[in-house]
Amino acid sequence: MSSQGSGGRSVAVFVALVVAMSVVFYLAGPLLGALAGTGDGTLPASALMFVCPGLAAAFLVYRRVGARGLRQWLGSTLALRAGGGAAWYAVAVLLMPLIVVTAHLLSPQGGPAAPDSVQWSLLVPLAVVYLVSATGEELGWTGYATASLQRRYGVWGAGVLLGVVWAVWHIIPYWQAGHGPSWILWQCLFTVGFRILLVGSYDRAGASVPVVIVCHASYNVAWSLLTGSGAHYDPAATALLTLVLAGLLVVISKAVRPFRSLRNRFASGD
Template sequence: MNSGTPLVNFRLPTAVSGPRGRSPMRFFALLLVLSVPFWVLGAVVESPEAMPMGMPLSAFMFVCPFTAAVVLVRREEGPAGPRRLLRRLFWFRGAGNGLWFALAVLVMPVLMLASYVFLRLAGMPLDGARSPFLALPVLLVVFLVSAAGEEAGWLGYALDPLQDRWGALRAAAATGTVWAAWHVGPWLQVHGVAWTAGWFLFTVFARVLIVWLYNRTRGAVLSGILFHAMINVSSSLFPDVGAWQVPAVLAVLTAVVAGCAVLLARRPRRVLHSRRPLRQDEARTINGRGR
């Protein structure tokens, strides 16, 4: 692709497309089956105090996307499929400028800070609220592990076939909607309807940003893991562990940033300082076929 070709729908280069034969619908169906016991557990068993942000026990369903993806790639690609999937979670060589990984880490804290400033200006009583900054190292580990478990399914398995079929923006909206709907049960176990509706919208827009970063890093699932983890880290550091959050405000701010990302992705590649095309060995590595 020459430097003047528009990056329409911020689609991945063809060489990075996922393996043929993958079925996002099978993934979503299996994910639903695996998640039901966690939803029931969260509904009938009270969350222990040690759970971050007062999350219900159903939060442990983060293992379900990983499990569903492993089961399906084992069936579709044989015994080597799960190993290739695991390698993809931490692949970053040839992923381009480190700027994109920096954005994956920084965008959510900046958005959360902006929402905090807005709420302060709106008169929200946040002066006496506290944040668990001393627990930051533990939160980072916990949320990186849970984000990796989820993104193994959302990015590592389901996204590429949808992008091949629909383009990146529609694929992001579809996976974002399923991702948000999958969380509705656990959210309602600890929050009200208004909070859940606002966070639902935020989640869809956040998925657009995750897909944008994924494509800008030539399919590095790690970029999505970092962004996803920082959603939870930033939220847990919000005053009183997120108790004062107004998700509708965060959703609007994220929608603005996601819209800017989509517009930037449609500009000529030379304006975005695009890197060289992937070599064949890099394409094989990102798809988990390298040595």
């Protein structure tokens, strides 16, 4: 079964449902405060809205094709694609930590971290938590919405459209975490660039949702572990590096597309 929505209208309904479901978490954020075990307490309870995209997608698929179809969709969405081999998982694990660390080193408020300041004992627990949360998000954003938008608008267009929605969806949790307008603006710009990279990874890894899940989780692990639970995270530097890399991805993708089409024509004997 296809692992995406059936068109632009389906994606719009999906986004509307995600927002409606998230209102509960937006309202709960101030009541519940920060989540336990988040270091400097910058992760609000409204961050639990990570369940909404996956639940919204599952509901829409179930409504369309029933329980059996939903099981098939989940299996197809989380399947390890042939194109998403070890190389792409290596990229997914390493790319965002490299960006976060580089941005930290280049930031005026950054600099090399002392080896004993990184709590490596938290690596596995953070990886598990963030893989769960990334799965909840990417079942919806990638598994349901991306392929449909990419067919219509390409990697760049789908990445920007989903990135803008994704960024706006996060604004209230960012504000509830105590961040100011400048921080939120830069983080939203980063979020758009990051989504372009995720859509590009999904495309190049053979429509692999697991690759996107791993990449999403690795970013969260990186800012949590390598920048003092986010206390020294610089969204401006991270956004600029991510947007530059996203732009390069789009330029390279467009440059190699004619050669890929020519190769496919020769392979098919046309």
